[in-house]
Amino acid sequence: MDLTQHIRNTFIHRFGAEPIIVRSPGRINLIGEHTDYNDGLVLPAAIDKAVYVAVKENPHNVMRLVSDEYKDVVEVPVANLAPSSAKPWTNYIVGVADQFQKRGFKVGGFDLVIAGDVPLGAGLSSSAAVECATAYALNEIFAYGLERLELVKLAQLAEHEFAGVKCGIMDQFASVFGKNDHLIKLDCRSLEYTYIPIDLTGYKLILFDSCVKHSLASSAYNTRREECESGLRMIQYYYPEVKSLRDATLEQVVECIKPVDQTVYKRCVYVVMEINRVELACEDLLRHDLASFGQRMFQTHAGLSCEYEVSCAELDFLVDQVKHFPSVIGARMMGGGFGGCTINLIAEDSVNQVTEAVTQSYQQKFAVAPRVYEVAPSAGTAVLV
Numbered sequence: 001m002d003l004t005q006h007i008r009n010t011f012i013h014r015f016g017a018e019p020i021i022v023r024s025p026g027r028i029n030l031i032g033e034h035t036d037y038n039d040g041l042v043l044p045a046a047i048d049k050a051v052y053v054a055v056k057e058n059p060h061n062v063m064r065l066v067s068d069e070y071k072d073v074v075e076v077p078v079a080n081l082a083p084s085s086a087k088p089w090t091n092y093i094v095g096v097a098d099q100f101q102k103r104g105f106k107v108g109g110f111d112l113v114i115a116g117d118v119p120l121g122a123g124l125s126s127s128a129a130v131e132c133a134t135a136y137a138l139n140e141i142f143a144y145g146l147e148r149l150e151l152v153k154l155a156q157l158a159e160h161e162f163a164g165v166k167c168g169i170m171d172q173f174a175s176v177f178g179k180n181d182h183l184i185k186l187d188c189r190s191l192e193y194t195y196i197p198i199d200l201t202g203y204k205l206i207l208f209d210s211c212v213k214h215s216l217a218s219s220a221y222n223t224r225r226e227e228c229e230s231g232l233r234m235i236q237y238y239y240p241e242v243k244s245l246r247d248a249t250l251e252q253v254v255e256c257i258k259p260v261d262q263t264v265y266k267r268c269v270y271v272v273m274e275i276n277r278v279e280l281a282c283e284d285l286l287r288h289d290l291a292s293f294g295q296r297m298f299q300t301h302a303g304l305s306c307e308y309e310v311s312c313a314e315l316d317f318l319v320d321q322v323k324h325f326p327s328v329i330g331a332r333m334m335g336g337g338f339g340g341c342t343i344n345l346i347a348e349d350s351v352n353q354v355t356e357a358v359t360q361s362y363q364q365k366f367a368v369a370p371r372v373y374e375v376a377p378s379a380g381t382a383v384l385v
């Protein structure tokens with residue numbers, strides 16, 4: 001049975017009514033990491049793995065939340081919304097309801113069943129998918145009339161306030177705005193975006209999941225954000241016209257930060273170079289030069305590992321291993337870091353060989369097999385029934 005049918009049956013069985021069902025996908029990011037909260041560019045795509053919510057209003061002024069994954073039922077009065085440390089999975093749903101309330105919308109009682117096939121804690125933004133599915137569904141059932149971009153911003157704020165991660169806008173944007181067979185080149189300052197067709201003929205996008213859960217990384221993520229802000233202030237002291245690291249040049253980073261703070265210097269060098277790299281990578285794609293694009297993915301990994309320091313031994317190992325195979329034309333850690341997946345561009349006919357070799361060597365070294373996912377750029381958030 002597919003997930004849509006399964007979640008519908010669960011809802012009807014439990015609540016005896018017909019829900020609407022919203023699907024919101026996880027995301028990958030081809031290049032442009034830790035650039036979104038620096039007003040930079042990113043190149044994500046929604047994927048063919050998603051979160052599904054079945055939702056209908058109820059007359060009780062209570063949210064009744066049912067999770068397939070956690071075999072859990074939680075009741076939350078809509079008049080009293082706060083983050084929960086006992087049931088963290090509910091934060092992504094309740095946090096969204098809270099954001100609607102903060103914007104002055106009346107949130108009535110509702111029933112919600114959630115399920116999905118986005119691996120949790122693997123860096124595929126399952127949390128953004130939950131937030132976006134919830135935001136979209138509540139916008140539908142309570143007819144708030146918000147546009148997609150507003151839902152994206154609201155979902156991002158829910159993550160800030162109820163999950164405690166000061167994330168950028170990339171994950172929620174990709175989940176909502178995904179398009180089949182396309183990447184999204186998003187300017188995180190203007191929020192202008194263009195869809196870039198990705199022609200992967202002969203290649204596959206393969207993720208190797210280190211199985212290192214990155215959920216403990218939120219504080220380190222927030223620290224990186226603060227380091228960027230601190231670097232920006234050092235530049236602004238001399239160049240007040242620089243509004244974000246997006247505007248900064250490498251020369252300014254060297255001049256203003258290097259003499260003051262070596263760590264902040266490394267972080268900012270990475271960000272400035274990465275923003276530039278996304279532009280060049282997009283040009284590669286438009287020229288159908290996947291080989292050059294892949295080289296930039298390797299460069300991004302090096303920067304994330306050595307300068308931004310958000311990789312870990314497991315992710316570095318996965319990237320190093322695939323370098324033995326000329327058929328792997330690009331690889332890097334993906335997302336916030338400290339665990340999760342690497343993303344790999346692999347020639348189709350060697351996917352099995354590479355996967356077997358990497359699985360074996362990883363297992364030998366870390367005593368656990370990496371999970372392997374093939375992903376394809378897919379459509380964004382939508383109502384299914």
Ligand code: GLA
Pocket residue numbers: 032033034035036037125167168169170171335336337
């Ligand atoms: C996480 C955040 C995003 C982005 C990436 C790193 O996924 O949620 O906003 O900052 O890390 O690129």
